[in-house]
Amino acid sequence: MRDELLTGAENTWCPGCGNFGILNAVKRAVSALEERGIGRDRLFMTACIGCHAKIFDYLSLSGVYALHGRSVSVAQGVKLANPDLKVLAFTGDGAGYGEGIAHLLFAAKRNADITVIVHDNGVYALTTGQRSPTSAAGFEGPSTPQGNEEDPFNPLVLMLAAGATFVAREFSARIDELSGIISAAVEHDGFSLVEVLQPSVTYSNTYEEYGAAVDTVREPAATLDDALKLARQKERLPSGILYRVERPSHGTRLYGDRNPVAGHPSRDKRLERVNALVSS
Amino acid sequence: MRDELLTGAENTWCPGCGNFGILNAVKRAVSALEERGIGRDRLFMTACIGCHAKIFDYLSLSGVYALHGRSVSVAQGVKLANPDLKVLAFTGDGAGYGEGIAHLLFAAKRNADITVIVHDNGVYALTTGQRSPTSAAGFEGPSTPQGNEEDPFNPLVLMLAAGATFVAREFSARIDELSGIISAAVEHDGFSLVEVLQPSVTYSNTYEEYGAAVDTVREPAATLDDALKLARQKERLPSGILYRVERPSHGTRLYGDRNPVAGHPSRDKRLERVNALVSS
Amino acid sequence: MKAEVFTYLVGGKAGEGVKKAGTIAANMFSSTGRHVFQMDDYPSLIRGGHNFTVVSTSTREVLSHYMGADLVVALDERSYGIHRSHVADGGVMVYNSDVVKDGEGVGVPMTTEAAKYPDAGLRIGVSGVAALSAAIGQSPAELASLIEREYKRDLENNIAFAGAIHEHVRRSVGGRFPLTPSAAPPGATAPGNGGRHMFTGNQAIALGAAAAGLDMYVGYPMTPASTVLHYLAAHEVDLGVTVVHPESEIAVANMAIGAAAAGARVMVGTSGGGFALMEEAFSFAGMAEAPLLCVLSSRPGPSTGVPTYTEQADLRFALNQGHGDFPRLVASPGTVQEAFTLAAEMLAMVWTYQTPGILLTEKHLSESRVTADIDVGSAAWAEPVPHKGEGYHRYRDTDDGVSPLLFPPSAESIKWSSYEHDEAGITTEESDTIVAMHDKRDRKGASLKQHLRGVRTVNRFGDDGPVILTYGSTTMSVMEALSAGGIGARVVQPVYLEPFPVWELEDLRDESAIVVEQSSTGQFATLMAERAGVRPSSVITRYDGRPFEPRELAEAIGGAAT
Amino acid sequence: MKAEVFTYLVGGKAGEGVKKAGTIAANMFSSTGRHVFQMDDYPSLIRGGHNFTVVSTSTREVLSHYMGADLVVALDERSYGIHRSHVADGGVMVYNSDVVKDGEGVGVPMTTEAAKYPDAGLRIGVSGVAALSAAIGQSPAELASLIEREYKRDLENNIAFAGAIHEHVRRSVGGRFPLTPSAAPPGATAPGNGGRHMFTGNQAIALGAAAAGLDMYVGYPMTPASTVLHYLAAHEVDLGVTVVHPESEIAVANMAIGAAAAGARVMVGTSGGGFALMEEAFSFAGMAEAPLLCVLSSRPGPSTGVPTYTEQADLRFALNQGHGDFPRLVASPGTVQEAFTLAAEMLAMVWTYQTPGILLTEKHLSESRVTADIDVGSAAWAEPVPHKGEGYHRYRDTDDGVSPLLFPPSAESIKWSSYEHDEAGITTEESDTIVAMHDKRDRKGASLKQHLRGVRTVNRFGDDGPVILTYGSTTMSVMEALSAGGIGARVVQPVYLEPFPVWELEDLRDESAIVVEQSSTGQFATLMAERAGVRPSSVITRYDGRPFEPRELAEAIGGAAT
Numbered sequence A, B: 001m002r003d004e005l006l007t008g009a010e011n012t013w014c015p016g017c018g019n020f021g022i023l024n025a026v027k028r029a030v031s032a033l034e035e036r037g038i039g040r041d042r043l044f045m046t047a048c049i050g051c052h053a054k055i056f057d058y059l060s061l062s063g064v065y066a067l068h069g070r071s072v073s074v075a076q077g078v079k080l081a082n083p084d085l086k087v088l089a090f091t092g093d094g095a096g097y098g099e100g101i102a103h104l105l106f107a108a109k110r111n112a113d114i115t116v117i118v119h120d121n122g123v124y125a126l127t128t129g130q131r132s133p134t135s136a137a138g139f140e141g142p143s144t145p146q147g148n149e150e151d152p153f154n155p156l157v158l159m160l161a162a163g164a165t166f167v168a169r170e171f172s173a174r175i176d177e178l179s180g181i182i183s184a185a186v187e188h189d190g191f192s193l194v195e196v197l198q199p200s201v202t203y204s205n206t207y208e209e210y211g212a213a214v215d216t217v218r219e220p221a222a223t224l225d226d227a228l229k230l231a232r233q234k235e236r237l238p239s240g241i242l243y244r245v246e247r248p249s250h251g252t253r254l255y256g257d258r259n260p261v262a263g264h265p266s267r268d269k270r271l272e273r274v275n276a277l278v279s280s
Numbered sequence C, D: 001m002k003a004e005v006f007t008y009l010v011g012g013k014a015g016e017g018v019k020k021a022g023t024i025a026a027n028m029f030s031s032t033g034r035h036v037f038q039m040d041d042y043p044s045l046i047r048g049g050h051n052f053t054v055v056s057t058s059t060r061e062v063l064s065h066y067m068g069a070d071l072v073v074a075l076d077e078r079s080y081g082i083h084r085s086h087v088a089d090g091g092v093m094v095y096n097s098d099v100v101k102d103g104e105g106v107g108v109p110m111t112t113e114a115a116k117y118p119d120a121g122l123r124i125g126v127s128g129v130a131a132l133s134a135a136i137g138q139s140p141a142e143l144a145s146l147i148e149r150e151y152k153r154d155l156e157n158n159i160a161f162a163g164a165i166h167e168h169v170r171r172s173v174g175g176r177f178p179l180t181p182s183a184a185p186p187g188a189t190a191p192g193n194g195g196r197h198m199f200t201g202n203q204a205i206a207l208g209a210a211a212a213g214l215d216m217y218v219g220y221p222m223t224p225a226s227t228v229l230h231y232l233a234a235h236e237v238d239l240g241v242t243v244v245h246p247e248s249e250i251a252v253a254n255m256a257i258g259a260a261a262a263g264a265r266v267m268v269g270t271s272g273g274g275f276a277l278m279e280e281a282f283s284f285a286g287m288a289e290a291p292l293l294c295v296l297s298s299r300p301g302p303s304t305g306v307p308t309y310t311e312q313a314d315l316r317f318a319l320n321q322g323h324g325d326f327p328r329l330v331a332s333p334g335t336v337q338e339a340f341t342l343a344a345e346m347l348a349m350v351w352t353y354q355t356p357g358i359l360l361t362e363k364h365l366s367e368s369r370v371t372a373d374i375d376v377g378s379a380a381w382a383e384p385v386p387h388k389g390e391g392y393h394r395y396r397d398t399d400d401g402v403s404p405l406l407f408p409p410s411a412e413s414i415k416w417s418s419y420e421h422d423e424a425g426i427t428t429e430e431s432d433t434i435v436a437m438h439d440k441r442d443r444k445g446a447s448l449k450q451h452l453r454g455v456r457t458v459n460r461f462g463d464d465g466p467v468i469l470t471y472g473s474t475t476m477s478v479m480e481a482l483s484a485g486g487i488g489a490r491v492v493q494p495v496y497l498e499p500f501p502v503w504e505l506e507d508l509r510d511e512s513a514i515v516v517e518q519s520s521t522g523q524f525a526t527l528m529a530e531r532a533g534v535r536p537s538s539v540i541t542r543y544d545g546r547p548f549e550p551r552e553l554a555e556a557i558g559g560a561a562t
């Protein structure tokens, strides 16, 4: 039976790649959202460039396959143009925390109502394994054969520092938990970040490590202080929704309940307004 | 008597601008550093574009007047090329925390041994007063005549989150304190950020506000947690060196004690090495 | 020739209200139905330095300011020194005698007068208006009512101060320059009583795009494009256009592509350095077939250059943005009216052909303020080819290369991509599909070119005399120079530059022509030689950041023509 | 003609060691002094899909792979299907009979044999080498010693597995393709016993820049430029070149400008999308007069395009980067040898003339691996004009436009700027200074052009027959096509493209010529028509991401020539 949520395009992820878990979790989240009244016609996805981004070709959702590091910007443009859509931006640790980190920080700052899913495998996988912003110090990739000379970012701390109103972490192998987080993130009214610990079997096979270190967090932290502490834990990896708070989202603050696309004026209407301004 | 540290170029800052305080503090810091054996011939400055950046034309130091948002990148290139130099990157809140924020975060992450001085006036001054990443919500500028719809960044928290090893804040009117901080920042072996609260008399005259809210911090916070707390205070503005910690700097981790420029090879020497590789 | 134009020049420090004085003067002239051209010259700083505004006005159309002014008002010493040489024959210099000793002209103790009231420094610009009022023969009462309209803050002191200056000037040159009102312009856009409206080029661009159905403007400040952002932000509510100012130009361009994919008519704007940052997204728009209209307003380059001045050295840059083969549209308006029409036309065209476009202009058009009759009803309307029926494929391979559009929410999946893709928008690396998609886009380019054949792509003025080639804002300078010098010439101004309208220029092949442009290397002359086969007999360039001065240019043209 | 070339093709899934097998084959050939050309065809994925490597070898110089292979080894079913048509007359297909039923050729149960050892999937590529070894008549012992050198990990199992495959193949086609060694090449760079060295284009570029004195390479990964970064990073210590991989291309370019200001010979590299992000810095380098050498290696565009394939559609992009008027250098090597020489020459030139340059190349040259005699001693050396004496001004206005350089630490202040500036590097908005500095930079451009007149800017091959114009890696395809087709022609290959060496091309004005390039719109043909006045009688393009195939190209050239 053809899977309606898949396009049928050949899947070229390495067998065992953590991206499969993410794909499955997203599919489940889409079904769950549909049950809760958010139809897939209103879902819109954007993706960067990288192994992670291939999810764009596989998932049968409308969207934009954007540039390396820019899915978060494209997603914000989509959302501002038509706030009726629910927008998911897929990105990688290289794309999202590297090339495009500014967009991520500002999306959090302005509480853009989009959901960002970061496939964090700690490596630039598609370009053959160079170190990424979340690679450990000492990581040996083709651009750092003598070992990564930088310490990794803690992306959760950065996102909290930037003002994110929904911050979660989950392991790609925990599909149930991950799909629950993704649907909650989509339903969150404002910016949501889902950091997914994603093993790259080829360049950074972290299944065991993550399996052993992940701790389920039942409730989001009550305060930002607590959230920062949770996020800064090093030995263990608290997973789940680490922080969630309500703040008016960007679109609402920018233009209230306007919908630029749905409210696109007739020509007459618009000319009337332009005329009024020109003749004033 | 001609001031040796000034070029003599006409100063076009508005009378009373906070940038004058920064200029004076830098001049004092340069003298102090000279007394401590760091001659001005080894100081190198880079600047972005903005009112703040005009300090480039006024200060008689070698340097690069770079692009809007890129002084921090240029500074890192200078430092990696010749680690004997002490590099100061001047930037604004628009340039540094906006257009170029990625470079700032990564410089902190990799502990690039440069000093970044941010003239934070909470506005894009030179381009006539648009809101900046540190403008308060509601700020009315020409791009947001109905009020800034975003909340401001807390740049200190962001920098701490990114891994900065030296984070300070000071008010441009407190020239003594500021010059002390700048010279300490230059002497710090690693990345240092000096956030300067700088009133723009034209667009955001905050002299009184800052004068009343600034609190001197005598000692840097003992832990990152404490530093984060200090930096997150809202009513008061703790000033001084808020956090300082030692970590090996980027250049050292990248190439030990190599100096690319000083170690520039003779042609013979280099051809020998290339030949060895070509014939291997 | 010259005599029919009256020119007013006011100079002082930034922050003293120089530009405001010029604007009020311009409004005064235009409200009587006169044609007006206002040019602001200012350095990149906020207070101090030296600013000046020149306003030229006539009962005929006037397409440039003149640097020979009938009335010069110098608010400070520097202005006196700089603008002494700008006093025309028979003209008058009114200067601040508190700071200039033994000046020539009419000395007025502006500082002393201003010091009688608080905030002396901010008030001094009012004297520019007061001096003008006296020189054109307005009564103190007329001046007072003008001040009432224009300087509302601290009104009484302003009226008193203005009155004092007026009295000083009136005594020596009162009524020296009486100005006749002009014929009333066509009704539609006329303000009040037979007056004319004034617009800057950037306002016209904003209005043109709005008239074509603009839903969203995304911009990051950069002179001289910033005022498109400011103008649309100021009129966000009354026009119903959403305005977004994000963190960088990269965010701008990528947000705009997202907005377009969601169905919003969108425009972005910046200057050279900012546009360079959008280049990756420009090529993305080429591949994704995103309708992305960019306003590129030039200032002297390279790099940060001279931010508040004018130049035309971004031509080859604009024509060749983005890696890879894809169709693109580049056009440059010659006047404020044309800026309006062209912005609308280009927005419509990028939506029909789903490809990126650049509206190339310069500080001189963007920021100059000119009387213009804007015919709102003539604007094009952006309306893409809609998808109908079943089985949607975003990149359907049609005969003309144009794939119908469908927008979310949608039951069918709509996939836009920066990768090479198949008709459904799924990534491909297959030889045949790559070729088919290249061919489709190239065919779309051919359709766009075909479409342009039905559009006015080249303006021609005059029917004999030497051929003069020019484009963009320099067109105004050339036209005014011809008036000023009484020179007959055939002016050819390509409005569209890519696709290059070679079909409109066949008659110029191997013809010799005078080229006038603002670039040190003669980029436009090279383009015309390479693409249209013209032989530039002489290339008149100016590249000091200042627009051409009509009489100087007339002389240069006269020299080149002989 | 063709018979003198032996071609080996091995295909399978990514991750199976296809490329490694091809590389080992190539090394085997080149070690006997034969000429070799190795082309890797792979999609943008890490495991699975379909990869293949073609290695053509001859006793004469060979400048392309051939798609008609004498020996094809298909490791999986897809490869069998795809490459059946690539078996040349008299050629042999060796396929994996475990996955292909009833195939034609020599079926070998590769999967079954591999399954006898752990990690079957990773080992299967070894059979490509084993099959070749048997087909060229190597003994099992020779194969074993080859495996020992090349597959060190899990050696014993590899030897056993390879031996089994060798035995299968030997039985039917053992020794079918004996290869004669070639004459020993000139001593200097010859490995071992009369062998030849192989380099990819990217290695040659890296080595050329290193030979010219490179101190620092700054890069962000992007196919097909990444291997410059990887190669220099791998040899950071032995070459003494610092390698930096920062957060983005914007950081790359701006760091590089900083490094140059501190005195480091620096180079950056990327592909189209990454280069677009450097464009603002490119113009900055133009204004600041920073020596910035950029390697731009093209893949099919626009935008993300087809990342691991080849195209030449970035030509107009490369020629016109950056807003404003400033001199720049653009050149494109035709062969691996030339890539070495040119990289050195360009690094030297950007340092002499203090302006940015682009070394334009394509995936086909960047990643193809070719036997090449690299004459290290012939490389240029980058040495700027040094400042001497007192009174340093960074932008001293000299006759040739070149200002002497001084580096920190320095008692004198050295100021580089992105703003328009005076000689000391201080920002200016003054009319005269703006003009003087424009003129200085333009004069420097003229000096650069004058310098190029003394450099070999255009290669010409052959002395009669039709004129063929080509450039970049397509030069190799054209030259090999002429060999393959036995066609006589006059090939003209501009190496330098900006400043455009029109002085070398005068004889082609109004001449008709066949143009061969890899762009759908014929960018190079347009350039040659516009700049050199050539009349392209026929433009042979290929734009499916694959390089030209020599025999197919020979046919197209033959067709065009008649």
Ligand SMILES: Cc1ncc(C[n+]2csc(CCOP(=O)(O)OP(=O)(O)O)c2C)c(N)n1
Binding pocket: A048, A049, A050, A051, A052, A053, A067, A068, A091, A092, A093, A094, A095, A096, A119, A121, A123, A124, A125, A126, A127, A132, D220, D221, D222, D223, D249, D273, D274, D277, D304
């Ligand atoms: C501007 C630009 N620079 C570089 C690239 C090359 N590139 C493609 S994917 C990638 C890295 C992706 O890393 P990440 O986001 O972590 O994705 P992953 O492959 O690990 O899933 C890079 C550098 C590009 N496509 N565009």
Ligand SMILES: Cc1ncc(C[n+]2csc(CCOP(=O)(O)OP(=O)(O)O)c2C)c(N)n1
Binding pocket: B048, B049, B050, B051, B052, B053, B068, B091, B092, B093, B094, B095, B096, B119, B121, B123, B124, B125, B126, B127, B132, C220, C221, C222, C223, C249, C273, C274, C277, C304
């Ligand atoms: C790429 C680019 N975008 C925009 C600009 C225009 N610009 C010049 S200064 C500036 C804002 C500067 O703000 P900030 O850094 O806070 O400096 P300030 O003037 O407030 O000191 C902008 C947007 C530019 N020069 N380059």
Ligand code: SF4
Binding pocket: A012, A013, A014, A016, A017, A018, A019, A051, A052, A121, A125, A126, A199, A200, A201, A202, A203, D046, D047
């Ligand atoms: S390389 Fe890594 S991230 Fe990419 S598909 Fe393979 S396992 Fe997954």
Ligand code: SF4
Binding pocket: B012, B013, B014, B016, B017, B018, B019, B051, B052, B121, B125, B126, B199, B200, B201, B202, B203, C046, C047
């Ligand atoms: S505008 Fe503001 S920041 Fe700029 S010089 Fe004036 S007071 Fe200073």
Ligand SMILES: [Mg+2]
Binding pocket: A050, A092, A093, A094, A119, A120, A121, A122, A123, A124, A125, A132
């Ligand atoms: Mg990754």
Ligand SMILES: [Mg+2]
Binding pocket: B050, B092, B093, B094, B119, B120, B121, B122, B123, B124, B125, B132
């Ligand atoms: Mg600021």
